[in-house]
Amino acid sequence: xxxxxxxxxxxxxxxxxxxxxxxxxxxxxxxxxxxxxxxxxxxxxxxxxxxxxxxxxxxxxxxxxxxxxxxxxxxxxxxxxxxxxxxxxxxxxxxxxxxxxxxxxxxxxxxxxxxxxxxxxxxxxxxxxxxxxxxxxxxxxxxxxxxxxxxxxxxxxxxxxxxxxxxxxxxxxxxxxxxxxxxxxxxxxxxxxxxxxxxxxxxxxxxxxxxxxxxxxxxxxxxxxxxxxxxxxxxxxxxxxxxxxxxxxxxxxxxxxxxxxxxxxxxx
Numbered sequence: 001x002x003x004x005x006x007x008x009x010x011x012x013x014x015x016x017x018x019x020x021x022x023x024x025x026x027x028x029x030x031x032x033x034x035x036x037x038x039x040x041x042x043x044x045x046x047x048x049x050x051x052x053x054x055x056x057x058x059x060x061x062x063x064x065x066x067x068x069x070x071x072x073x074x075x076x077x078x079x080x081x082x083x084x085x086x087x088x089x090x091x092x093x094x095x096x097x098x099x100x101x102x103x104x105x106x107x108x109x110x111x112x113x114x115x116x117x118x119x120x121x122x123x124x125x126x127x128x129x130x131x132x133x134x135x136x137x138x139x140x141x142x143x144x145x146x147x148x149x150x151x152x153x154x155x156x157x158x159x160x161x162x163x164x165x166x167x168x169x170x171x172x173x174x175x176x177x178x179x180x181x182x183x184x185x186x187x188x189x190x191x192x193x194x195x196x197x198x199x200x201x202x203x204x205x206x207x208x209x210x211x212x213x214x215x216x217x218x219x220x221x222x223x224x225x226x227x228x229x230x231x232x233x234x235x236x237x238x239x240x241x242x243x244x245x246x247x248x249x250x251x252x253x254x255x256x257x258x259x260x261x262x263x264x265x266x267x268x
Contacts, residue, residue, distance in 0.1 A: 049243050050078045052098065054089040056105035056161070056230065057185040058126065058204045062263040063103075066256055070247060077243060085185035087159045093117075093235060100238035101248060103230055105186075105204075106161035110231040117233035118241070123251040125266040126204045126228040128165055130218040131193045138199045140218050143170065146177045146200060154198035156189050157182040165226045166202040173224060190215070204228065206264040227266075 055063055060083045067079040084092075086104035093102060093116055102117065104110045110120055132140050138151055146153050155177065156163030163182065170177055180198060183189045190207050192198040194214040208217045232251065234244045250256055257267050 048076055048078050049240055050080060051100045051240055051244050051247060052080050052082065053101045053103065053244070053247075054082050054084070054092060054097075054099050055103040056086045056089070057083050057187045058105055058162070058207050059083065059103060059230070060187065061210050062206070062260055062265065065263075066251065066259045067247075069255065069259065070250055077247070079247065085156075085160045087161075088184065096237075098237075099235055100240050100244040101232060101234050103232040104161065105228055105230055106164070107229055107231050108164075109161060110233060113233075116236055118236065118245065120231040120233050121248050121252060122229050122268040123232050123248065123256075124230040124260050125268060126206055126230070126264075127225050127266070128162070128169060128202055128220050128228075129205045129208050130200055130220065131190060131203045131208045131215045132200045132218060133193060133196060134214055134216055136216045136218070140200050142218070143173055143175055143220060143224060146170075146202075147175050149178075151199045152180045152197070153177055154181050154183060154189050154192040154201040155179040156186055156202075157184060160185055161228060162186040162189070162202070162204060165228055169202070169220065169224060169226050209264045229268075230265075 063081055067081070071077055071079065082099070086106060086109040089102055089104060090109050090113055093099070093113055102110070102113070103123065105126070107120070110117065130140055130143070130146070132138065140146070140151070145151065155166050158164055158167060160183070181192065183192065186203050186207050189201040190203050190211060193201045194211055205217070208215055232248045234241050234248065238244055252268065261267060
């Protein structure tokens, strides 16, 4: 037990408490709801507004580039991304993960979150391709080749948007493919092909474009393909709803669309 006199202990505790309160006030100034109309809205403390955005794995490379441009125009806003398969992101939202916005790779997943999100805005679209090892050693040329028992094919799991799209495309052509594995997101599918653990896999065009030195792509004809839509929305529990909505709206502007299309995405 401390040997300090009681009045000195009381004074010391009071001083420590005051110091902690000042520290918490400085760190927590951004926790109040914002009311501004643009993404540069300052927190009440005059500090940086930090937005946490959950986003589909296929946006891993392009969204940080877009955010960098946005933050230069809105210096009081910092955007932090958390990437995963859309189904995993939806699960996080349902479990109450603290976040401000969400971008998924399909409207079906977003529709399942209607009670927890604001208005949906389509910010980009994408298409499927077949990814093969560099040089396409197995000579894959069409979807029907994926049915060969001599090929190791990997697909995303059915619950994952790209996995669902892949099966829709294959089913429409009456093709049965038995994957050697079912992955949790599109980047995991691409990784299997890159590492030589699979001969081919169905991924988004934009993901294949991130690994030109490791994989080749086989185009899926438009009349056999499936267009993936990327909706974005604010989360109703966000402490920065206005700032998040402003960023989402900015993603539809010509400046943002130029960044997205340069990465291989299509305009909404």
